[in-house]
Amino acid sequence: MSEDTYDAGRLTRRRFALAGGAAAAGALATFSARTEASAAIEGGRFDLAVPSTQLLREKTPHNGTVLQSFAFDDTNKHLYVIQLMEGGIQLDGEPGPVSGADRAARGDMCVTKMSLAGAELGSMYVKGFGHGVAIGCEPVGGTAYLWTESDADPASGYGRAISRFRFAAGTVLASGSSSLVEHRPVPGSTGNQPAVDMLNKRLMLRYRLNGVPRYRLMRLADVTAGKYPAVYDIPQVGVAANETFQGFAVLGDYVYQLTGTAYTDEGGTNPPSGHGNTYVSCIDLRSGELVQRARTEAGYSLDYREPEGMAIQLTSPRRLCMGFASGASGDRKASVYYKSQ
Template identity: 45%
Template structure:
């Protein structure tokens, strides 16, 4: 199983101030298709927050946009996942069936450049009846899927074997535990997570603010790690990655797999209506 990342290692810059996303809004989350060397990025469309309208971008690994599609009524885009099947099909996992801007379930679909999908076009799964804010993350190493969700407005994680989940067998989750430890200040917004082996990584923080989060202090962004076998917080570190960016809002966490795994975190910058995105990463070893 995958070794944990050392969160104390300084993050390194990978993509810097890219303006290649289809919509002029910030990124919300991202995930990698390693086999085809693609980077998928979710955005809320301008004015689409209440309805849960998303734009899904497909980029190459230099940040050039290769295509996009729109997802109407899906959710907020806090996390996403990519799944490869034995026949070579690439499935994109996102939240779905939005109410109040957040998904009450999840779904998977194939990327089709220029397409528009609505909740009626996909098969929505509701693995946790009555839950809200359903947000998926896929780990290709362990072949598991995590669903962050809320029950009685309290955030939790539930994790399944991916094959069982695809078969709609939700009866025996691998893990089920409450979200904890994302930030020293529990009022600071959660900004994304990623499942990797027996560990789950979380991102939390806010954009720069002259009064409450000034650039001179290099921000309040924290990355944390939970052990899915116990739900226990193993580590939490503040990161100064991209501290010179203006705005600098943390958005999205994902793992690049392969011979040199990387824990990647997204940062939004730029003025409203002309946002850019940067991605930094922490290697698995120093």
């Protein structure tokens, strides 16, 4: 039985509003900065109506908190999962154990390296980085470099910059470390979150400027060198005001978005019997328009089932992957489902 359903039919009033209006989105897209011919870009588009397939179900990252996002090392065949640190841990140099609430406020996170079968292969902690809404993996030979938000805002716990660092099991890395470069592609922005398109060697930054979420696509080499010219810079569309944003991924000229919340009890607004309120959507970066939006029931039988994170896996065919948290509080599990291209 498929664990996926989708919207079909004409463009409704609500869909038009989510898209920002076709004309409005097109007008806003003219603000996009285009510095390369999109015809040369690889990737194509995922059809969100394709049924979802299970990749991993209820695997255990290093901490017992909800996974926030994940990324694949397609060269070395590994998966990296990021979570907010669980409460009760005392790291070297700390006067005592720290609560989970304080870890979240500070932007302290745990990164777990896993096999593609979901076995833990190592972990590290990053302190003062952010919330982990999205991460990217840039493999260089046998080494994995991770892109995450950094310089967590004390007022929100979300990053004001992005950084690249080498995964090193058993270590602790602090934001502001002399070994860490903090990139600020959009000065004054908040909620900085990176995703990487390794097929085209590009980095997508989701950020907020004056409270408004936007996407900025840049060449990976430029960002690494401290240069930030935009291939595209567009406003986010396709997410309703009452939806909870849970992650994004980028491939070629398309960005994919994930929204939804955890199950309530049967008497609540998101009961398990309804199979969830998770939606995936797709924006064409060239026009700034929402081109598809679909409800997914992937993993609907999971207990708790909260959508968390998206990633592209460069298999053949390519996969658009969605993460889900499940299980009891303090012992959350991670599951990944995908749509093939």
